Structure formats: structure tokens, C-alpha cells
Amino acid sequence: MDCNSFTSLPNCLIITLIFGILVLSILPCITKDKITNWVVPSLLSIFCSVICLASLIFINKVWTWQADKPFYLGLAPLAIHFDGLANLFLVLLTLITVFSSLGSIEYLKEAKPKLNTPFYWSSFCLFIASMLMVILANNAITFLVFWEIMAISSSVLVLMDYVNKNHQKAGLIYLCSTRISSLFLYLGFFGLNQVFHSWDFSHWQILTNSTLIPSILVILGFLIKAGAFPFHLWLPYAHPAAIGPVSALMSGIMIKLSIYGIIRLLTHTSQLSGLFYVYFFMIIGVVSAFWGILFALIQHDVKRSLAYSSVENIGLILIALSIYIYGRITMNNYLEMLGFIALIYHIINHAVMKSLLFLSISAIDAQIHNHDLYYLGGLIKKLPITGFCFLIGGLSITSLPPLNGFVSKWLIYTGLFGIICSCNNKILLGFTIVVLGLLAMVGAMAVLTFTKVFALLFLGRVRSDINKNIQEKSFSTLFGQIFLAVLCVALGIGSNFVINYIVKIFNYQDVFEVSPIAYLPLLPLLILLFGISIAFIPVYLKFSPKNYTHAWGCGTDRLSALMQVNSDSYSHLIASYFRPILQYDLKVNILGYDKRHFPETIESETLSKSLIENNIYTPIIKDFQILGSHFAKLQAGSIHLYLLYIVISLVVLLYFGVRFL
Amino acid sequence: MNIIDFFSLTGSCFAILMLGSVSIRLNLWLYAIQTFFMALSTLSESFKFSNSELAIISLVIIIIKAFFIPIFLNFVIEKIKVKSDSGLIFPVPIGMHLGILFLGFSNLFTLEILKSLPEIHHSGNITAGISLLFTGMLFMLLRKIAVSQIIGFLTLENGIFLLGVSITHSMPLIIDLGVMLDILVAIMICGLFIFKISSSFEHIDVTQLNELTES
Known part of the structure; x- marks a missing residue:
């Protein structure tokens, strides 16, 4: 490796540290369990923080390196490429890795049934190292090798509790979907190699007329891994099975790596052609968003709900991608930039907030080993900090200002309006309007979903006695949540700064000066002021709180734990609107001698199938x-x-x- | 017909006779004779091409395959007290007729092969080789007792050797000796396994050993 020149030092440092993480995956095999559980995560965190800092400071540096002859991976050399995009993803990945590795310590200590700690840390390190290498890969062979390692190690992580039958099914479904994704990628990459006679990403061009079939294959492969609409099946299985910190990594970063792959190939493409791709990504995006949030709403397992919410957010990212592609095709620099910023911004935001939510859930799950909304409730009295962090995450994922989710969603809306204003194609115009409408509905349903999850988890009364002894335990789990919550707020309020940063990385400087994005941070503050003033109206009008009880309440002026609103009753109305899609059914069975007037037992059961x-x-x-x-x-x-x-x-x-x- | 073809075809005829006999000891005898004739054919080929390596190999074949292995297998069947091996799918005579049919097929194959190899004149040698290959296969397929499978395998190996020698005329000595050693060791191990199987199952009927499925 050419480390002589001073300029390549940070990149060499990053590569050395990635190698260090690879070596770290061997460490758990030779040390004792108890030592492993603090040595590996602390070393991993240190390595990752250094990589994070190095790539944050040298974010604009472009550096390419190829292995010499003996280190060939079969057809092509091991090749590494650093640029703004890769560095950005490195920062995201390493940041989340630090928090999720710290969060895993507590989980593994308390896990019931006992998980195999060395096995977990080995595959965890392998997972991280392979993801880092996937980000840095500069040719298809390097990419595929580490892509496969990533797939296998993550399915090992999903299958940690391999005795459980449900987890076995989840692991199998996840493994199968990664296999199918890899199959499409192999075929697509092979096709692209046949067209361009090279394995180098920089020589490839996708989404052009000459590479129609390989591009579609590659994109299908990536979409399966990303969990977009028809291929989202593995997400709601894998996430409840995987432990929280792993879910945070998988949902926060891994599914975005597919989008990263698409962007990577697109940035090298000089000329895109055909509105077909815009329609393609927009349809898949909007259907994923709608479908994902609809199913997220009716789940009673929190992790399942969050998994479906990931599908929704992948949909939003794909819509941003389609805006970017539209900008590229029509040579509209402003829309191209807007789409790209929305895309990158939403990737960052979703990574931050989804890992925050998963880490919060894992803090609860670690102690009571349950993430079912039927049994949880009233946790905010026992876990105030976790509850608050979850609230921040929930607010930002529902895109309420001034948090970060608002910014990227606002950018996506702006981009869609930009398409409407600038396009002459009647079909695309109508289509975009429909997408906008659906997106608004998705936003509303996201609010419904996360109010439901937060309310049922943290508010109300305790539903069962499983969460008696729960408390805020260790700082290691809280640290990640607090940091990510702060990041959520910072990314929302400091949006102008972040957008500037993204613009600088990708050299869109000249277009940016004239755009309305510059006034973005003022907007959420205005909306916030408006909201707060509305909230204070009752105070000004001197509404005093009065207690009413039901006339026929039979003396019970408060709901008991079982009488509270539960998961099904909260989502029943919306679910029954979308009965045919959800295959939703509510069965009520009243039993008793005189069941009309004196029912003895009332059983109700909701059914919904995918x-x-x-x-x-x-x-x-x-x-x-x-x-x-x-x-x-x-x-x-x-x-x-x-x-x-x-x-x-x-x-x-x-x-x-x-x-x- | 020259002497080389005569020896090898006689060998293959003895192999076909092997398909028609039920007694295992007779089969071993027939195997030994067949191998002996094959070795003679190789020896005469070595004289014809004045190739000393082939002569050495043929002598080694006579010592190991025509004498030592039959004697060893005879020892094994004496120990485990099996006498005869009735046919499995067809009655034994039909098996022999199948063998004769395959001899005809191998002659047809040989004529086709010779079209693409104009420098080879010994059609009988190649016919015998292919026929031995099929005979060995059929023998393994049509018999029940594990010892028969070993004999069939050895016959098949003879066929491959004969085919190789007749097409290439010579192979490096070290390779042939290596193959010979492999076979010797394989047969010893098979003998041991047969002991083991017969002592733990009290039979060596291959049709009963069908627990290899994955279900």
C-alpha cells in the first residue's frame, strides 16, 4: 500500500482499522465470555469512533487504491475508493455501530435464553467490517465478496436464538431473500461486465438504453435487500427475531447500503435515458411507503411495527431517488440537486431515528424480554429517559418540525412540486399529483402509528405484571439513545448547515445559492411557534381541568389496566377501512346463558394476514x-x-x- | 486378429461368464483369469512396441490383481461364510445375456471411436476395454452381496486400464503403479469393512443397507 505520501494517511488509517475489526472477530474465540463482553465492544467502539472522526474530517478526500497481483479476488483486484459519498456512509455506519455495540453489552448480559456471546461478537465484528468494505468497494468483485460476508454474518446475527422455532423461520426467510438478492446482483453485474468489459464501477453506466436488462437485474437485487414493496417480506420477520442493536444496524444502515449501491452506480453514469425509471422508482417508492405504514399501523409487536416503518422509509428514499433521476434526465440541475439532497438527508435521518427507536426498544426488551404491545404500558414512570428518547425518535420519524424527519420530507415534497411545476408530460404530472396525495396520507398514518406505539408503550397503566422490576440500568444503553436523540434535534434545527455540507461534498455549490432551501431552518421554527401558541390557547382562555365521570360508570371513574385502549382498538377504524388489503377481520364472541343482557365472557380477536x-x-x-x-x-x-x-x-x-x- | 486382441477379448469373455455364475468363489476365479489375460494382452503390446514400462506394469498386475487380491477376497469370504450371490433384478442367465449384448454395443462404439482415431489398429482391444467397463457396472448392479460389488468394481477398473493402454499405448510408470497401489489399499479397506458390516449386521446384503436417504 502506498502510504508514503502524507495525504493518503487518513485513508490508510481507516483501512488498517477495518482490518483491525476483522481481526477483532477472531478475538472472541480465544477469550473468556466475561472478558469478551466488554473488551470487544470497547475496542470496536474505539476503532469505529476513530474511523468516524477520520472520515468526518477528511470527508471530501478522493483516494483510490488497488491491490497488487497476489491479492486478487479471482477476476479483479481488491479495489478501494474513498470519496464524499463513501465517507458520509462511513460516518453514519461507524456512529451507529458505536451505540449499538454499547447497547448490546447490557442486552447480552440479561438475555433470556442465554445467547452465545463469543459467537455474537464474532459475527458482529464481521458484519461491521464487511459493511465498511461494501461501502469502500470500487469494483464489482470486491463489492460482491463483502456483500456476501455481510449477508451471511447478518443472518447469523438474526438467528442468535436458534432454538426458537419462530426465529428459525425468520432466519430462513432472511437468508433466502439475501440469496435471491445476490443471485440478481450476480446476473446483473455479469451482464454489465459483458457490456463494458470491466469490473470497475467507474467504467459502468446503468439505466441507459444499452444496459436495460442488467440495470433492471441489479436494481431488483438491490431492492430485495433494501426491502422495497414486493420484496419487503423479510423485514417484519427478521427484525423481531434479531436483538435490538442488530436491528438498529440492519434497519439503520444495511438496507441503505443497497440504495448506496444504486447511487454509486448512478454517479458514474454520464447520461441517463428514459422516463421509465422515474415511473419505476416512484411507483415502487410510493407503494412501499403506503403498504409499509399501513401494516406498521396494525401490528401489535413493536419491532414488527418498526420493521414495516422501515419499508415505508425506504419508499420515501426511493421517491427522492426518482426525483433525482428525473432531474438528471431532464437536465434540470435544481431538481437534481434537490432530489439528491433529499435522498441523502433522508438516508441520514432514517439511520439516526430508526436506530434510536430500536435501541430504545432494546433497552426495554433487555429487561423484560417482551416487545408485545398487549403486555406493555406505563413505562414512562419507570424509564423516563428511554421514554423521552423514544418520544423524540417517534416525533422525528413522523416528520414533525423542528426535528430532522421534517426536513427531508419537506425536501421530498418540494422536489415533487418541482416536478409538477416543470414537467410537460401530462401523464407524469397526474402521476406525481397522485404520489403527493398518497404521501400526505402516509404522513398522517405515520403519526397515527407512532402515537399508538408511544402511547401504548409508555403511557396509561401497566397492562401486566411483567414490567414490575424494570428500571434505567446502565449508562451504556442510555448513552446511545441520548446521543441519537440529540442528533435528531440537531439535524432538524441545523438543517441549513447539514444541507450546506452535503452540497459541498457533491459540488452542487453554484445551484444552491439561489434556492429556497436556504431559508429552511426558519420554517420549522415558525411552525413550532404556531403549534405552541395553539397549545397555549386553553391556558389563555382559562380552561380549568374538570373531572367528568360516566353517568353509568358504576362508580369506576378510571379505566382499569384491561379496559384501556389497546393495540387493536386504536387501529381498528383505519384497519377496517383497508380491510381488503390487510385482510383484516374482527371476531367478537359473546358467551353466556342470556348473552344479550348478561354476557358472562366476551372474547374478541382480530385477524390480519399479509x-x-x-x-x-x-x-x-x-x-x-x-x-x-x-x-x-x-x-x-x-x-x-x-x-x-x-x-x-x-x-x-x-x-x-x-x-x- | 492378432495376439493382443485375442488375449483381451478372451479376458472380456471370461468377465461375461462371471455375470452368469452364482458362486462367489467361481467369480473370483473368473476374475483372476480375466485379469491374467488382460495382463498378457498388455505384455504382448509391450513386446510389439518394445516398451519396457508396460512389461513391468503387466507383471505387477499379474502379481497384485491376478494373485494377491483374489486370494485376499477368498480369505474374506471364507471368514464371513458366504457362498453364493443370487441375482437381484433379473435371473442370472439374463444378466449374462445382457453382458453379451453390451459386448456388441461396445463393438459399435469402438467402430465409431476408430473413425476419429485413424492411427489405432487394434479394434478388439478397445472393444474389450469398453465391454469390461460395462460388465463391471452390470455386475455391481445385478448382485446383492457386498463382495460382488468389489469384484465388479475391480472388473470395471480393468476395463478402464485396458482402454487407457490401448488408446495411449503407454502411460508413465509412476502413475500406473500409483493406481495399482490405490486399488490394493482400497480392496484391503473394503475387506475390513465387509468384516465389520457382517459382524454388526450379520449379513452383507447391500439391498438392506438403504438408510442413506435424507428424510
Whole structure:
């Protein structure tokens, strides 16, 4: 490696530290469990903080390095490329890694059933190192090698509690989806290699007319991994199975790496063509957003709900991507910049807030081993700091000003309005208006979802006695949450500064000067002032709080724990609107001698099924199983049958050999 | 027909006779004779091409494959007290007729092969090689007792060797000796396993050993 010149020093440092993390994955195999559980995370945090600082300071540096002859990965050399985009993702990844590795310590100590600590830390380090290398890869082979390591190590992390039947299913679904994603990527990369005769990303161009099929394959591969609409199935399975800090990493960063891959390939492309791609990304984006948030609303498992919310946010990111592509195609610099900033900003925001939410849930989950809204409630009295951090995360993911979610969503809306103002194509115009409308609905439903999750988790009365002994335990879990919550607020209020920073990284400087984005930070403050003033109206009008009780309340003026609003009753109205999509059904069963006047027991049960899973994936899987069972008959176990196969193949081979050679 | 073809074809005829016999000891005898004729064919080929390496190999074959291995297998079947091996799918005579049919097929194959290899004149040698290959396969396929599978495998290996020698005329000595050593060791190990199987299952019927499925 050429480390002689002083300028490449930070990059060499980063590479050395990544190698250090790789070595760190061996460490748990040789040390004792108790030592592992604090040595590995602290070393990992130190390494990651150094990488984070180095790439934050030298964020604009472009540096490329290729391995010499003996270090070839088969077809192409190990190649690494640093630029603004890669550095930005490095910062995000390492930041979240620090917090989630600190958060894991407490979790692993308290985990029930006991998890295999060295195994966890080994695959955790491998996961981090491979993600770092995926970000830095400069050619397809390097990318694929580390992409595979990332897929395998993350599925190991999902399957940590491998005795549990549900977790086994989740692990299998996740592993299968990563395999299919890799298959598409292999085919697509191979196709691109056939067109451009090179494995280097810098020589490739996607979304052009000559590379239609490989581009679609590559994008499909990336979308499966990202969990966009028809391929989102693995998210709601994998996240409840994985422990909180791992979910934070997977949802915060890993699914964004697919978007990173698309951006990476797009930035090298000189000329895009065809509005087709705009429609493609916009449709997938808006359907993902809508579908994701609809399903997030009706879940009663918090982690499942957050997983579906990730699908929604991937949808928003894809819409931003489509604005960027539209800007590129129509040579509209302003829209291109707007789309790009929205894209990057939403990636940053979602990474921060989703990992914040997952870390908060993991702090609860670590102590009571449950993340079901039926059993939780009233936690804010016992966990005030976690509750507040979760509130901040929830507010920012519902894009309320002045938090960070607002900024990126505002940018996306601005971009969509920009398309409407600038386009002559009637179809695209109508389409964009529909997307805007749906997006507004998605925003409203996001508010509903997160008010529900927050209210049922933290407010009200305790629903069961499982959370008696819960308390704020260690600083290591709180640190990440507090830091990320502060970051949420900072990214919201300091939006102008952040946008400036993004603009500087990607050299959009000249366009930026004239844009209305410059006034962005004033806007949320205005809205906030308006909101606060509305909130103070009751105070000015001297409304005194009065207590009313029901006339027929039979003396109970307060709801008991079981009478509170629960997960199903909160979302029942919306769920019943979308009955056909959710396949939602409420069954009420009243029993008793005179059940009309004196019911003895009332049972109610809500059912909802995933439409895609039941109607598309399950039949396909069944067909595969039937096909597989036919093939399995070939392996009958009889030695003579196997000998017969050998004889037949020998005769056939001899015949063909003689005939055609 | 020259002497090389005569020896090798006689060998393959003995192999086909092997398909028609039920007694395992007779099969071993037939195997030994067949191998002996194959070695003679190799020896005469070595005289024809004045190739001393082939002569050495043929002598090694006679010592190891025609004498030592049959004697060892005979010792094994004496120990585990099996006498005969009835056919599995077809009655034994039909197996022999199949072998004869395959001899005809191998002659057809040989004629096709010779079209692309004009420098080779010994069609009988190649026919015998392919026929031995099929005979070995059929023998393994049509018999029940594990010892028969070993004999079938050895016959198959003879066929491969004969085919190799007749097409290439010579191979490096060290490779042939290595192959020979491999076979010797494999047969010793198979013998041991047969002891083990017969002592733990009280039979060595291959059709009963069908627990290899994954379900």
C-alpha cells in the first residue's frame, strides 16, 4: 500500500482499522465470555469512533487504491475508493455501530435464553467490517465478496436464538431473500461486465438504453435487500427475531447500503435515458411507503411495527431517488440537486431515528424480554429517559418540525412540486399529483402509528405484571439513545448547515445559492411557534381541568389496566377501512346463558394476514416444495439405484462422446 | 486378429461368464483369469512396441490383481461364510445375456471411436476395454452381496486400464503403479469393512443397507 505520501494517511488509517475489526472477530474465540463482553465492544467502539472522526474530517478526500497481483479476488483486484459519498456512509455506519455495540453489552448480559456471546461478537465484528468494505468497494468483485460476508454474518446475527422455532423461520426467510438478492446482483453485474468489459464501477453506466436488462437485474437485487414493496417480506420477520442493536444496524444502515449501491452506480453514469425509471422508482417508492405504514399501523409487536416503518422509509428514499433521476434526465440541475439532497438527508435521518427507536426498544426488551404491545404500558414512570428518547425518535420519524424527519420530507415534497411545476408530460404530472396525495396520507398514518406505539408503550397503566422490576440500568444503553436523540434535534434545527455540507461534498455549490432551501431552518421554527401558541390557547382562555365521570360508570371513574385502549382498538377504524388489503377481520364472541343482557365472557380477536405473503409467496414456495419432493425421490438410498444412475450416465456420455466429438 | 486382441477379448469373455455364475468363489476365479489375460494382452503390446514400462506394469498386475487380491477376497469370504450371490433384478442367465449384448454395443462404439482415431489398429482391444467397463457396472448392479460389488468394481477398473493402454499405448510408470497401489489399499479397506458390516449386521446384503436417504 502506498502510504508514503502524507495525504493518503487518513485513508490508510481507516483501512488498517477495518482490518483491525476483522481481526477483532477472531478475538472472541480465544477469550473468556466475561472478558469478551466488554473488551470487544470497547475496542470496536474505539476503532469505529476513530474511523468516524477520520472520515468526518477528511470527508471530501478522493483516494483510490488497488491491490497488487497476489491479492486478487479471482477476476479483479481488491479495489478501494474513498470519496464524499463513501465517507458520509462511513460516518453514519461507524456512529451507529458505536451505540449499538454499547447497547448490546447490557442486552447480552440479561438475555433470556442465554445467547452465545463469543459467537455474537464474532459475527458482529464481521458484519461491521464487511459493511465498511461494501461501502469502500470500487469494483464489482470486491463489492460482491463483502456483500456476501455481510449477508451471511447478518443472518447469523438474526438467528442468535436458534432454538426458537419462530426465529428459525425468520432466519430462513432472511437468508433466502439475501440469496435471491445476490443471485440478481450476480446476473446483473455479469451482464454489465459483458457490456463494458470491466469490473470497475467507474467504467459502468446503468439505466441507459444499452444496459436495460442488467440495470433492471441489479436494481431488483438491490431492492430485495433494501426491502422495497414486493420484496419487503423479510423485514417484519427478521427484525423481531434479531436483538435490538442488530436491528438498529440492519434497519439503520444495511438496507441503505443497497440504495448506496444504486447511487454509486448512478454517479458514474454520464447520461441517463428514459422516463421509465422515474415511473419505476416512484411507483415502487410510493407503494412501499403506503403498504409499509399501513401494516406498521396494525401490528401489535413493536419491532414488527418498526420493521414495516422501515419499508415505508425506504419508499420515501426511493421517491427522492426518482426525483433525482428525473432531474438528471431532464437536465434540470435544481431538481437534481434537490432530489439528491433529499435522498441523502433522508438516508441520514432514517439511520439516526430508526436506530434510536430500536435501541430504545432494546433497552426495554433487555429487561423484560417482551416487545408485545398487549403486555406493555406505563413505562414512562419507570424509564423516563428511554421514554423521552423514544418520544423524540417517534416525533422525528413522523416528520414533525423542528426535528430532522421534517426536513427531508419537506425536501421530498418540494422536489415533487418541482416536478409538477416543470414537467410537460401530462401523464407524469397526474402521476406525481397522485404520489403527493398518497404521501400526505402516509404522513398522517405515520403519526397515527407512532402515537399508538408511544402511547401504548409508555403511557396509561401497566397492562401486566411483567414490567414490575424494570428500571434505567446502565449508562451504556442510555448513552446511545441520548446521543441519537440529540442528533435528531440537531439535524432538524441545523438543517441549513447539514444541507450546506452535503452540497459541498457533491459540488452542487453554484445551484444552491439561489434556492429556497436556504431559508429552511426558519420554517420549522415558525411552525413550532404556531403549534405552541395553539397549545397555549386553553391556558389563555382559562380552561380549568374538570373531572367528568360516566353517568353509568358504576362508580369506576378510571379505566382499569384491561379496559384501556389497546393495540387493536386504536387501529381498528383505519384497519377496517383497508380491510381488503390487510385482510383484516374482527371476531367478537359473546358467551353466556342470556348473552344479550348478561354476557358472562366476551372474547374478541382480530385477524390480519399479509396479502403478498399468502397469495404470492406461499403458493410459490409450496410449488417449489412439491417439485423438490419429486426430486428427492431420486435419492432413494439404494446403492443399486445409484449404480443404475452411473450406468445410464456412462452410456449416455459414451454415446454423445462418440457421436459428437 | 492378432495376439493382443485375442488375449483381451478372451479376458472380456471370461468377465461375461462371471455375470452368469452364482458362486462367489467361481467369480473370483473368473476374475483372476480375466485379469491374467488382460495382463498378457498388455505384455504382448509391450513386446510389439518394445516398451519396457508396460512389461513391468503387466507383471505387477499379474502379481497384485491376478494373485494377491483374489486370494485376499477368498480369505474374506471364507471368514464371513458366504457362498453364493443370487441375482437381484433379473435371473442370472439374463444378466449374462445382457453382458453379451453390451459386448456388441461396445463393438459399435469402438467402430465409431476408430473413425476419429485413424492411427489405432487394434479394434478388439478397445472393444474389450469398453465391454469390461460395462460388465463391471452390470455386475455391481445385478448382485446383492457386498463382495460382488468389489469384484465388479475391480472388473470395471480393468476395463478402464485396458482402454487407457490401448488408446495411449503407454502411460508413465509412476502413475500406473500409483493406481495399482490405490486399488490394493482400497480392496484391503473394503475387506475390513465387509468384516465389520457382517459382524454388526450379520449379513452383507447391500439391498438392506438403504438408510442413506435424507428424510
